[in-house]
Amino acid sequence: MTGTLHAVTLVVNMPITKIDALDAIAFAADGGVDGAGTTSPRVWLAPHAWAEVEIPKFADPPPFAIDVYSDVSGAIAWAQARRLFTALERFGWNVSPPRAGVQ
Numbered sequence: 001m002t003g004t005l006h007a008v009t010l011v012v013n014m015p016i017t018k019i020d021a022l023d024a025i026a027f028a029a030d031g032g033v034d035g036a037g038t039t040s041p042r043v044w045l046a047p048h049a050w051a052e053v054e055i056p057k058f059a060d061p062p063p064f065a066i067d068v069y070s071d072v073s074g075a076i077a078w079a080q081a082r083r084l085f086t087a088l089e090r091f092g093w094n095v096s097p098p099r100a101g102v103q
Contacts, residue, residue: 006074008081010066011096012088018055025051025066028087048072049080068098 012021018041022033025043029051035041042050045068054065068084070077081098088095 004071006070006072006077008068008074008077008098008100010068010081010085010088010098011063012066013063013094013096015062016064018053021053021055021064021066024088024091024093025053025084028084028091045080045084046076049076051080051084063096074100 016024019036022036022041022043026033029043029045031044033041033043034050040052042052044050049068049070049072052067052069054067056062056064066084068077068081070080078098078100085095085098
């Protein structure tokens with residue numbers, strides 16, 4: 001591990017709550033929501049890769065962001081973001097292709 005977080009962002013253009021988005025991501029990843037009910041819930045996608053959801057504040061309309069992080073490499077974050085993108089598209093979600101995020 002490098003101590004650096006590598007991020008890739010998926011943008012979703014649909015109305016959904018953070019809880020429902022996390023549940024759908026967990027279903028797509030065949031996992032669960034870690035830290036549900038806390039200020040920083042996440043869904044583990046693979047070892048060293050997880051997803052977090054950023055919903056607009058103050059009831060702003062979509063889009064919202066799914067940030068896929070890895071604490072090992074950008075390649076892992078990118079691969080897991082592509083995998084999640086494909087799974088969510090199969091569910092019928094309106095998702096923009098992954099793009100490099102910020103650290």
